[in-house]
Amino acid sequence: MEGDFRLLGPIDLLQLLAQGGKTGAFRVEGGEVYLERGRPVHAAYGGVEGAEALLAVLALKEGRFRFFPGEAAPRRTLEGPLEAYLLEAVRRLGEGVEVGPFDLVRPTAAGLEAQATLEPEAFALLQAASGGKSPLDLAAATGLPLGRVLKGLGQLARLWLVEVSPRVPRTARLRVALGGKGAQVDILLLKAWREHFGRVLRVCVRAGEREAVLPVEGAEGLGVVLSLSPELLLFHGLKAGEEVLVWPEV
Known part of the structure; x- marks a missing residue:
């Protein structure tokens, strides 16, 4: 598996590899990320290792990549599932799907699977959205400001952890x-x-x-x-x- 970032960026590519439970090395110019059964275990980029190296790779906008299946990591510098790192990368990059206050939001299967591994605010939004809720309902249920709810849901939607169905803004x-x-x-x-x-x-x-x-x-x-x-x-x-x-x- 190899190519460039014109169609899919490193966030999407690594998420696909993780969801497929892949093991191997995802290499870019100047860096690499190792996965073990879909979980990141080591990253190096530009002389840095660990979480900051992984976030630097996730922030790349251009370049080429190649995935080497089955290649084992030389050491372990990362812990936890990929979703937590992806969410932090989306926050830093300011990426997110636009969500309206009246839209219907519900967790996806991937979101339900990942919710226990996320930071408390994202976890609270996913839990409260069970069964389908609007951001207004979620703001009331979680006590979070509406602006933060909309931004947080947009970031979760960017990673397909929630599904957003637009609705007419009415009552x-x-x-x-x-x-x-x-x-x-x-x-x-x-x-x-x-x-x-x-x-x-x-x-x-x-x-x-x-x-x-x-x-x-x-x-x-x-x-x-x-x-x-x-x-x-x-x-x-x-x-x-x-x-x-x-x-x-x-």
Whole structure:
């Protein structure tokens, strides 16, 4: 097996070899990565060995490679499964699939198999996504900011550890909180609505039998919170902490 990185980069190639449980040496100019039954056991690149060498190989954008099956590593400088290194490489490179707040996300078979080997935040997202959830649901379930949830899911999707199905951005279940100015929702949520529906200036809010239409602005870091000023809370009979349904007036 040999070629160049024009169609598939080292991240994808090593992931394929790992998923196939291969043993051997993956060589590039100036470096090499050894696999043993799909797990990385040694890497060397540019005079460096271990994790940083593996991450340097994963970051390559051009060049040629060749895989030598069955070749044993001269020593062991790596521990753990490949997925953890791949996820770190994707983070460093800023690569990721675009995920919307309303999209349906579910773990793939590879994700379920790898989840116990990942760092805590990725593990929490995979566990919470079992059965299929939206990033908004995952932000509520994990307590993570919506922006971090979207970024983390994009990185997991880049490695095919989660499957993302686009959905129309419509109704969000949010928690009312006391704010300082008018009505505000997370800026990423408002962006998703505006990208689909155009200019969204007001939202409909339903709490039980009550319904209100409010001018809305975006604010960073609100996640699953609908921030309302004291005046709006009193006028519409809403309470901090209660859940409401919110959708754009179109």
